[in-house]
Amino acid sequence: MKLFDDFLACNILGSQLRSLYRFGHMATCSGKLDDFKFCMSIKSMHPEEKRDVWIRRRAEWWAQRRREKSSEDVWDIRTEPLTNFPPPRMSADVDTASTID
Template identity: 70%
Template sequence: MSLDPEKFEAAVKQEEAYLRKVHPTADDIPGCMSLFDNFLLCHVVNAQVKSLYRYGRMSECSQKLEDFKFCMSNKSLHPEEKRDVWIRRRAEWWATRRLTKSSEDIWDIRTEPLKNYPPSLLENVDPSNAIA
C-alpha cells in the first residue's frame, strides 16, 4: 500500500512535534540497553502466548531488533543529533501506523465534536408523561 507523500510528511511533522514535547532532552530517549531488553522480552513465553491469543500468531520481534541495531549505529553521534534521528525514526513509524489500516483500528479519528452531543435532558422529556 502506498502512502500519499503530502499526508505522510504532514503526519510525520505532527508526530515529531509531539515526540519533541514528550522527549524534551537527549536523556529522555531510550538507551540501547533498554531497546535490547525490549527485544529480549518480546521472546519470553508470556509475550508469545499473548500474541498468539490476540492475533493468532507468535510475536514478531524483528522491529525491536531493528530498533536496537539503529540505536547501536548512532552511538557515535552527539546526544542531540541522536535524539533528532531517533525522533524522526519514531515519527515516521507512527505516521505510517496512523495512515495505514490494521486489524487493531476500529475507530475513526474524529476531527470535530458531534453536533448536539450530549443531548439536552429537556429534549428527551415527553411533556405528556410529566409528573404534575
C-alpha cells in the same frame, strides 16, 4: 539496555503464547530488534545529530502507524442509541421480602 530487554521479553514463551491467543499468530519481534540496532548505531554520533536522527525516526514511525490498521478499525460508531437498553426492570424481579439485615 531497555530496548534489548524489550526485544528479549518479546521472544519469551509467555509473550509468544499471548500473541498466539490474541492474534492467532506468533509475535514478530523484528521491530524491537530494529529499535535496538538503531540505538546502537547512533551511539557514536554527536548529541545534536543524534537528536535530529531520533526525531526523524519517530516521525516516520508515527506516519507508518497512522497508515496501518488499528484496533479502533473494528468498531463502528453508533449514530443512534440502542433500543430497549438497558432493559426495564419488572416489579417481579425485585423481591422485597428477602432483605439483608
